[in-house]
Amino acid sequence: MNSLILGSGGREHAFAWKISQSPLNEQLFIAPGNAGTAQYGTNISLDILDFPAIAAFCLENAIGFLLPGGEDTLVAGIVDYFKNDPKLRHIHVAGPEKAGAMLEGSKDFAKAFMARHHIPTAAYKTFNATTLEEGKAFLENLEAPYVLKADGLAAGKGVVIPETLEEAKAELHAMLADAKFGAASARVVIEEFLKGIEVSVFVLSDGKNYAILPEAKDYKRIGEGDTGLNTGGMGAISPVPFVDASFLQKVEERIIKPTISGLQKDGIDYRGFIFLGLMNVGGDPFVIEYNVRMGDPETETVLPRLESDLLELLLASCEQTLGTKSIKISPKTSATVVLVSGGYPESYAKGKIVQGLDHPTPSMVFHSGTKKSEDGIVTNGGRVFAINSLADTLENALADSFATAEQLIFEGKYYRRDIGKDLIKLRQS
Ligand code: AMP
Ligand code: GLY
Secondary structure, three states, X not given: OEEEEEEOOHHHHHHHHHHHOOOOOOOEEEXXXXXXXXXXOEXXXXXXXXXXXXXHHHHHOOEEEEEEOOHXXXXXXXXXXXXXXXXXXXXXXXXXXXXXXXXXXXXXXXXXXXXXXXXOEOOEEEEEHHHHHHHHHHHHOOOOOOEEEEOOOOOOOOEEOOOOHHHHHHHHHHHHOOOOOHHHHOEEEEEOOOOOEEEEEEEEEOOOOEEEEEEEEEOOEEEOOOEXXXXXXXXXXEOOOOOOHHHHHHHHHHHHHHHHHHHHHOOOOEEEEEEEEEEEEOOEEEEEEEEOOOOOOHHHHHHHHEOOOHHHHHHHHHHOOHHHOOOOEOOOEEEEEEEEEOOXXXXXXXXXXXXXXXXXXXXXXEEOOXXXXXXXXXXXXXXXXXXXXXXXXXXXXXXXXXXXXXXXXXXXXXXXXXXXXXXXXXHHO
16 A cells, blocks of 8 residues: 655654554655655655645555645545545545544534533633623633633644733733634634643544544643743653543543544544543543644654554544454553754744764654755754653653753754653652
């Protein structure tokens, strides 16, 4: 089977690494890819939103399997595009059709879906420019802190959590009246603040059956001790100590099963990943958000624990045969530490030469933002590498990832040295 992966981050590097190990894999292409993905397949230059160009490439190269890494391509409707064209229909595309991708593409859609199917989530109400004053009145009846979410895709920046009522009202005004996030904030979901610990659970669905992949905890803020600006993710750990059999059973019964059956009841054909962003509130799981794809750096953390053939599982999800597959997960602990360019998530330099990639290491070095140049491999993004290690204990996995983080050298390198430390403390308490 020839496959094409769309994207250029650490997530896509991890997908390429894992798919290249499959006995089913023949030729593998990544568009546009990075210096890391080039180790496992051929990078090609394609715009991930240019469906006609992607389709033409697929036909010319006998692609049988297409894996869009990120949400943009899915929300723009790539699955429907391939399904609706008789020449493309035979190509398996992993991911939901556009209607299902709205679980991530519209917060209001996701909240209404959860309400309709009785899936635990924070209480909420949605407002638009004409109901701005009602929104401000609604805020007055809530307690601080306030959670305001731009309805549409806002590159991970659309959630704001003001501490005071005045700030919350000003933020609501900026989103609705001043289009702070453009069209994405034409509607704003205001919801109850949930207090707890976050964890992400990943599910692969074929529309009827599902497989649960390992969970992960990520580290979103740039600074140690969870301070500073939000990023795409500075690290991730799997498994997560508090996700025991009883918590996981609650997630499955209260969230996963009603989500899959809710999609079926709503007539949505969902064959792909569902990323559940959860809050553990005193032992009970609540959905904070749905994503319709895998996370980054969660993919680089979860896939190393997956001992089964990923390509086989993804094809089974497309062919609705997931019920016949079993999935094997390593009991080891997986720890990912992300190296970023100084200044990220604000402005940062690119084109810095990377040294140390040839040193022996027990870690997997996934490339997030790199490219090949005449001078060797250079930085090409805010997040540059996601270093993953698998070991018998969290302490050992972290020690390996931090040692590798020290070995890789580029100007302005920064990483959080506290990844996983909260989980070690939690386990000891
Ligand atoms: P994202 O949607 O990835 O930009 O992340 C938003 C972040 O805001 C989440 O990771 C949570 O930390 C936080 N968050 C979102 N909704 C709530 C909520 N209802 N209560 C508490 N924190 C929330
Ligand atoms: N690391 C968070 C995400 O991929 O959405």
